[in-house]
Each structure stands twice: as structure tokens, then as C-alpha cells.
Amino acid sequence: MIKSFEIDSAKRIILKIGSSLLIENKKFNYNWLESFIDDVIILKRKKIEIIIVASGAVSLGEAYLKIKNKKISITDKQALAACGQVILMENFMKAFIKRKIKVAQILLTFSDTEDRRKSLNSRETLKSLLKGGVVPIINENDTVATDELKFGDNDRLASRVAQIIDADLLILLSDVKGLYDDNPKTNKKAKLIPIVKNINSKSLDIISHQTNEFGSGGMRTKIEAAEIADSFGCNTIICQGNLKKPISNLKKYKIGTLFLSTNKKKRGLKNWVAGSINVSGSVTIDSGASKALKKGSSLLPIGVKRITGKFLKGDIIVIIDSNGKKIGKGITYYDFSELELIKGKQTSHIKKILGYEGREELIHRDYLFLSSK
Numbered sequence: 001m002i003k004s005f006e007i008d009s010a011k012r013i014i015l016k017i018g019s020s021l022l023i024e025n026k027k028f029n030y031n032w033l034e035s036f037i038d039d040v041i042i043l044k045r046k047k048i049e050i051i052i053v054a055s056g057a058v059s060l061g062e063a064y065l066k067i068k069n070k071k072i073s074i075t076d077k078q079a080l081a082a083c084g085q086v087i088l089m090e091n092f093m094k095a096f097i098k099r100k101i102k103v104a105q106i107l108l109t110f111s112d113t114e115d116r117r118k119s120l121n122s123r124e125t126l127k128s129l130l131k132g133g134v135v136p137i138i139n140e141n142d143t144v145a146t147d148e149l150k151f152g153d154n155d156r157l158a159s160r161v162a163q164i165i166d167a168d169l170l171i172l173l174s175d176v177k178g179l180y181d182d183n184p185k186t187n188k189k190a191k192l193i194p195i196v197k198n199i200n201s202k203s204l205d206i207i208s209h210q211t212n213e214f215g216s217g218g219m220r221t222k223i224e225a226a227e228i229a230d231s232f233g234c235n236t237i238i239c240q241g242n243l244k245k246p247i248s249n250l251k252k253y254k255i256g257t258l259f260l261s262t263n264k265k266k267r268g269l270k271n272w273v274a275g276s277i278n279v280s281g282s283v284t285i286d287s288g289a290s291k292a293l294k295k296g297s298s299l300l301p302i303g304v305k306r307i308t309g310k311f312l313k314g315d316i317i318v319i320i321d322s323n324g325k326k327i328g329k330g331i332t333y334y335d336f337s338e339l340e341l342i343k344g345k346q347t348s349h350i351k352k353i354l355g356y357e358g359r360e361e362l363i364h365r366d367y368l369f370l371s372s373k
Helices: 004-008 030-045 057-064 074-098 110-114 116-131 154-164 201-205 219-231 246-253 268-275 287-294 336-342 347-354
Strands: 012-017 049-054 103-108 135-140 169-174 235-240 257-259 279-285 304-308 316-320 326-331 368-370
Touching: 004 169, 004 235, 004 246, 012 030, 012 154, 030 049, 030 074, 030 246, 049 116, 049 154, 057 074, 074 103, 074 135, 103 116, 110 116, 110 154, 116 135, 116 154, 116 268, 135 154, 154 169, 154 219, 154 268, 169 219, 169 246, 219 235, 219 257, 219 268, 235 246, 268 326, 268 368, 279 287, 287 326, 287 368, 304 336, 336 347
Parallel strands: 012 049, 012 169, 049 135, 103 135, 169 235, 279 316
Antiparallel strands: 235 257, 279 304, 316 326, 326 368
């Protein structure tokens, strides 16, 4: 059961709206949006800052251009998004202005969150808008995004926005009530899971792999978003949104799944590293290195047993312990080819092996995120 406290105590909330909520019979669901804005007003009266991540540009573009073919190229999707984004924001502007609330549109690309400098710029823009009482409405910039450099769904985008702006709570509004122990569409006895305190492989195993006509993903992308949010100390709620005033209903009936973060809130660079989804490789370390990291030490090359991926200096890599468990992430000082030569070697041997005076650390503790689980 989700307590109202989880929502009312938050200072900054990310509200992610799925395509299936905004589009009904291939038309924009304006009536639903108006009821949703009622909830936004209630939250703003409680001095809670709101950021909206909205899907639906491509689907609205399909309806606008009367496209019926489901198999369309990436360039066609970009064109559809260009048309649909105008319709999306036109409706948001109309509905919010009617309630005397100012809104702003922000279109983000993968690099706007995964590049440190760009993410800081995005953060400052969002902070400035929130300070002015404006509600930012965010979508992925599908008109320029490619399959190789895109979030893939707005659930993950919403979680990265939560990290950038240091949100307390991420609410994913969908056409399902939350996470079940089995697929509720095929098993009528499936039970809703009210609270998840540890997102792991078991959580992923029980996911109902449901998708819908308009959305780009199902429950799996929502779990992944909750996992990203968890890494930097942000709670996540997945709940039913396809009803009038969904947040008020959530608080009244307490139906949904709360992913309670067990990680402490982080600040600055560690926060960004924790939530990053642009990972270039991994290193497996020995038990001695694992113990040293838990005591607050940096990761040295001598503790590395195995590497995967062709990462470069400055990339983010995953840290795996000797049991195969992912225990953290960090910014590497060495690229994969250099590390292959010095892994397992004493620090005093690095200069002789590489031919230059390198850093003692593979990952400095200031650039390292270690999971508390």
C-alpha cells in the first residue's frame, strides 16, 4: 500500500505520461489531460515542483499524416515526431494556459543527459524554469535521435531527468496498476506487488511483458527506470493513469507499486555517474579490491581480474565483484587496451609497462559510485 506521505513529502516530482494515456482512438485525449492538470494544481499548491515527461509525438504524427503502415523507417519516425510534437505541445499549452499555468517545452537527446557538460546545462535550464513557477514538459528529440543514440523509451528518459534535477520521486503513469507477480492479462489470479525494496534479477523475472499499440515498451522499461532512479536515491511509483485525476486516485486508493530506494541521496558527479545509462564496458575485480572499495578507497589496476568492452579514458564502466554481482560504476582513467596491460599489476610497475607515468587509480573514489545493496 502506497502512503500519501510518499507523494506529499516530496519537494520535486517527475510525472511521466505514457502514450496510451494521451491518445485515445488515435486522437489526443484532451479530457484526460484536463483532469491530470487538476492534480498538478493540487501538487503545486503544496509547493511541490513538477516536471512532466510526455510521450506520443510519433503516434500523433501518424494520425496527422494518416500513416497506417506500422513498419516505418527511423527517418520516417523522425518526420512523424516533428509533426506530432507540435500537436502535443499545442494541446498542453491550451490546457495549461486555461488554468493559468505557464509551461515550457524541452526536447532532450541522449547526449543531453549522458554528456556531463550538457547534463549540467540541462539542469540549469530546468532549475531556472522551476524557479519561475513554469512546468517543464519534456520529450525525447525524436527528430534527430537515432537507434544508436536514443533512450528507446520515455521511462528511461524520465529517470535520467529525475537524476539531473535531483528529484525525490518519479511517478510513471501507465495503463496498468503496477507490478504484478505474474502477467495479469493471462493470469487472473496475479497479485499486485505494493512495495519493492530491492530491484534485482528476481524483479525482472516476474515482469509481465505487456506492450500496447501506442507505447514503445512495457513493464520491463519501467523496472529499468526504477532501477536507474534507485541508484541515486530516488523513489519510483508505477500506477494506473488511464482514469480521471490519476494522482488523486493514487493517494485515495493507494493502488500501485512503490519502488523504495535503499541508496542514499548523492550530489554532483557521483549522482550523475550513478544514474548514467551510457556504459562502455566493465571490469571484474577480486575480493580484496571489493573490500577496499567498501572502505572508501579508489579502484587500482592491481585489483582488476578481467575486462570487457572497448572503453576509452573518461568513459563510464561497470564494476563487478568476484561473485559476478554489479556493485558500482565509475569513470575510468585508462582505456581498455592500457588496462589490459596493467591489470593485476603493482602501481610501481605501471610506468615501465606503459612507458609513461600514469595514474595510480583506475577509478578515483571521487568518480566512483558504489551501490549500498
